[in-house]
Amino acid sequence: MLNIILFIFALIFLAKYHWNRRRLYYHAWKIEGPFAWPIIGSAYLFIRRHEDVYNTATKLINSQPPIFKLWMGTKLVILTIQPTHAEVILKTCFNRLGTKQLQELIHVDLFTAPVDIWRTHRKIINKSFNTKILNSYVDIFDKRARHLMRQFEEKCDGNYIDVLEELLRCSLDTACEVLLDVDPNSITGQARYIANTNRMTRISVIRGSSIWLQSNFFWRYSSLHQEVTNLRREAMDFIRQIIEKKKLDTGLYKNCSEDNFGKDKLLINNLINSMEAGELDESGVLDEIHSILAAGETAAITNALLLCMMGFHSNIQKNIQKKLDSIFGHSDRIVTLEDVNRMYYLERVVKETMRLFPPAPFLRRSVDEDIKLDSHVLPKGSEVFIPLVSLHRRPDLWNDPLVFDPDRFLAENETSRPDYSYLPFGCGRRNCLGNNVPEAKVKGPIKINRRRDRLAIQLGIGTGIVKRRINRGTSVASKYDLKTKMAAFAARKFLLFSKATSRIQFRIQFSSSFSSQRVSRIFLFTVSPSPSHTTSWRHQPGRARPGRKRAPTPEELRRRHKFLSETRTVFLEPHSRSH
Numbered sequence: 001m002l003n004i005i006l007f008i009f010a011l012i013f014l015a016k017y018h019w020n021r022r023r024l025y026y027h028a029w030k031i032e033g034p035f036a037w038p039i040i041g042s043a044y045l046f047i048r049r050h051e052d053v054y055n056t057a058t059k060l061i062n063s064q065p066p067i068f069k070l071w072m073g074t075k076l077v078i079l080t081i082q083p084t085h086a087e088v089i090l091k092t093c094f095n096r097l098g099t100k101q102l103q104e105l106i107h108v109d110l111f112t113a114p115v116d117i118w119r120t121h122r123k124i125i126n127k128s129f130n131t132k133i134l135n136s137y138v139d140i141f142d143k144r145a146r147h148l149m150r151q152f153e154e155k156c157d158g159n160y161i162d163v164l165e166e167l168l169r170c171s172l173d174t175a176c177e178v179l180l181d182v183d184p185n186s187i188t189g190q191a192r193y194i195a196n197t198n199r200m201t202r203i204s205v206i207r208g209s210s211i212w213l214q215s216n217f218f219w220r221y222s223s224l225h226q227e228v229t230n231l232r233r234e235a236m237d238f239i240r241q242i243i244e245k246k247k248l249d250t251g252l253y254k255n256c257s258e259d260n261f262g263k264d265k266l267l268i269n270n271l272i273n274s275m276e277a278g279e280l281d282e283s284g285v286l287d288e289i290h291s292i293l294a295a296g297e298t299a300a301i302t303n304a305l306l307l308c309m310m311g312f313h314s315n316i317q318k319n320i321q322k323k324l325d326s327i328f329g330h331s332d333r334i335v336t337l338e339d340v341n342r343m344y345y346l347e348r349v350v351k352e353t354m355r356l357f358p359p360a361p362f363l364r365r366s367v368d369e370d371i372k373l374d375s376h377v378l379p380k381g382s383e384v385f386i387p388l389v390s391l392h393r394r395p396d397l398w399n400d401p402l403v404f405d406p407d408r409f410l411a412e413n414e415t416s417r418p419d420y421s422y423l424p425f426g427c428g429r430r431n432c433l434g435n436n437v438p439e440a441k442v443k444g445p446i447k448i449n450r451r452r453d454r455l456a457i458q459l460g461i462g463t464g465i466v467k468r469r470i471n472r473g474t475s476v477a478s479k480y481d482l483k484t485k486m487a488a489f490a491a492r493k494f495l496l497f498s499k500a501t502s503r504i505q506f507r508i509q510f511s512s513s514f515s516s517q518r519v520s521r522i523f524l525f526t527v528s529p530s531p532s533h534t535t536s537w538r539h540q541p542g543r544a545r546p547g548r549k550r551a552p553t554p555e556e557l558r559r560r561h562k563f564l565s566e567t568r569t570v571f572l573e574p575h576s577r578s579h
């Protein structure tokens, strides 16, 4: 009898649950999408290694109409790559739900906060990101960029170095100096902070792409959760150290002059003032600083991708050199804001890099009220994703989308494209804070980065030789495409390092004449498979490669051959004009 009663209660509960969601089902029913099973929905499509989830998603997006639905368990997710839809969504939705998982990593900050908290925080922080302030940092960018060059110079010396590591460090040091007003040399622990942040990003990707870890129950009991807690504690200690230093520092406000802007606008002062005024609590301040420092990762990755693109496209590299020479001649003077504003070509190259490889793979919003889109309605309670890689490669919006062509961003070409077809920084009131520069849509982070870009480019181009040692059978470009998925994560994993997993490494090599005069500098800017995968080695398996102490073992050979056989699909390269 009890069983029957329980059964009836369960039925009533289920009926009520589904009745309350009837609008959701009704509108979802009108949107196409892959087959969904009861309870798990279409989640079965993603039961695979987390490394493969993004690839699967990309293939799925390409096989579906521009707007389609996915039932992820009981959650309705709608994906759209229609610019008109993006416009409506970004103008009307301000909540990023689903960021609860991120909150585990960074707690409540601008990125993850629900709308009410976000409004207050953004209002406070916006004050520190106006054009006048950002422009006043150009000399600091110049200084940090020169430092970056020296690091490349010292560390390379005829060998390969991991450029992203240096770029990440440069990004963090620059942010410390311009936003927190601390001399990076006076603090310790940057390398550890970067490593921790990278690991946290990676864990968020693992969690996001693992079905089991979506559940808070499984997550809390996973070893990753414990790891994240420890990483976060260490990251916060690093930031606390900076704040303590600031409080003691008699040279407070040293980077801002009264003439340019108010002292209180400097981010750290702005946050400390807001804390004293009771608008933010201490953990809010720590979280905001952490997220803004961590956001520098996207900038570093963009720079690394830019270098990679220059490695692929020597003609573009030469053009950049020419344009920079027309601004600077042979002078090594400090870069001014006027110089930065004249780097039109470089800006187009950066834009094109972010078109093909947007550092943030998708924009995400939760739908708090029904939204009407053409013939569809996005029902309240659903979540909407705008996958940027797919939007930026839509063949009907971008001719030959896989061709790297900076001239797409010439003014005359831009007018023929619909608005909202290029969104590397998002859009609307919840757009990227680094983009908060009124002059032009994408100038914020680019401006922040430009000096570094230029240096990096100088590094790449010099007057030098660009050499591509790409294994003929293995298209780096194809790997690039296949792996250009979890943007930040993938860029790092694929391009540069992570020795355990990376199959192709992106490295820079300087010739020994590096430190001689600028004109005679020869940089070997090498985009190559990691040395263990080069053709010469592959074809002489019995012999050790030059520089290797021993010949590969049969097991190593087997793995490498497997790797090579997996990486044949050519994607980007055959379309590329500049090859």
Ligand code: HEM
Pocket: 090, 110, 111, 112, 118, 122, 291, 292, 293, 295, 296, 298, 299, 302, 354, 358, 359, 360, 363, 364, 423, 424, 425, 426, 427, 428, 429, 430, 431, 432, 433, 434, 435, 445, 446, 448
């Ligand atoms: C190339 C560099 C960068 C790219 C491509 C990038 C991209 C993005 C994207 C796509 C978003 C989500 C926007 C949306 O949902 O509409 C975002 C948000 C954000 N970005 Fe960036 N970003 C970059 C650099 C930076 C930098 C340097 C900072 C720090 C100053 C920063 C701080 C933020 C913050 C705080 C948010 C959350 C904004 C909010 O929700 O109010 N970003 N970024």
